[in-house]
Amino acid sequence: MSVATTPRGYIERPRPSGLADVIDVILDKGLVIDAYVRVSLIGIEILTIDARIVIASVDTYLRFAEAVNRLDITEADHQPGLPELMEEVTSGGASSKTKGVIEGVKEKITGDDDDDDDKGKGSSSRRRSSSSSRSGSRSRSGSSSKGSS
């Protein structure tokens, strides 16, 4: 082996690792011989599933849209403004028309499981439910199917 002359810390040693790398390197690569006998390769579809994700497809678009929608992006997100807004409304002084709009929005972002709370407790539950919806939007669905990292 050749001796490295560059400072040690700046050299990266390439390395193979898991099955994903092996598949990535090997599948569909190398010399092809026309005359070869076909043997059945069991499970070859499973090996190629992850490899064949097409970025331009409706499935991918929907997945991207879902992923983008569940992101918790502070700069681009209007939700953090809502709790304050609601507090203003519930502390009185706003017109009934405004209140109706806010109620509509709140229903959408809180979801079904808050319904019971809302019935019984009135204004104090609003802050709770809005905060629970925020933590909900932050949770990850773990949809990534990649085995490698």
Add this chain to the structure above:
Amino acid sequence: MIYVYGVLRRGRRADVAAAGVEQAPVRGVEHGDLLALVSDLDGTVLAAAREVRAHWAVLDEVARSVTVLPVRFGTVLEDDDAVRASLLEPNAERIAELLEVLDGRVQLNVRAHYDEDRLLADIVRASPTVASMRDRIKRLPEQAAYYQRIQLGEAVAGEVARRREADASLALEALEPHAVASLVEEPRGSDGAFALAFLVERGAVDAFGAAVARFREQAGDRLRIRFIGPLPPYGFTDDELRAGSPAWA
């Protein structure tokens, strides 16, 4: 039947310790100056996930010391005579040519993935179109926004594709000067950034590695970079054994 792994120059040390497909010992079939690495096969069905490792291990071991042309995974011929008659003999010239060009060179793969959440957040911040589509959809009930969601996803995919292309160009710019040839392969998975393969002189692997380290530093935590090799020249023998010289030779 005979399972075929690859072809190398006869006379080069090529005894293989690694077990082959179906745990069979690996041996050579010779013709002229060439030697095909093969093993005997009993069945007609192979468990792909296990045998793909055997295929890898055999070629990996041989490629550590000599140049070997990989044959595509799953290639099986009738018997030793068929290895000579359908592989070595009719393609002797082409194989010799490839062996000469690839001699003393190895393949190094550089793969990069994005952290998907971070990539998408960057896109929402950078693209007003995506941001406003996203805001609009958030106010609609899920069923009502089906087509809007497809449009949003399509816009996001467009941005992802643009970033992939830009990042692949950056990587090529940084690494190509240290390689003899390069290949742009299809990135895998929706979080794949780029998949590049480089043909590098054995003696230049460290210099290439240093360039990868610099590029990694430059990319920061935006990209998860994987550097894999040295490999037999899998990507540079993607060849259907017909006449003609490789474009990069």
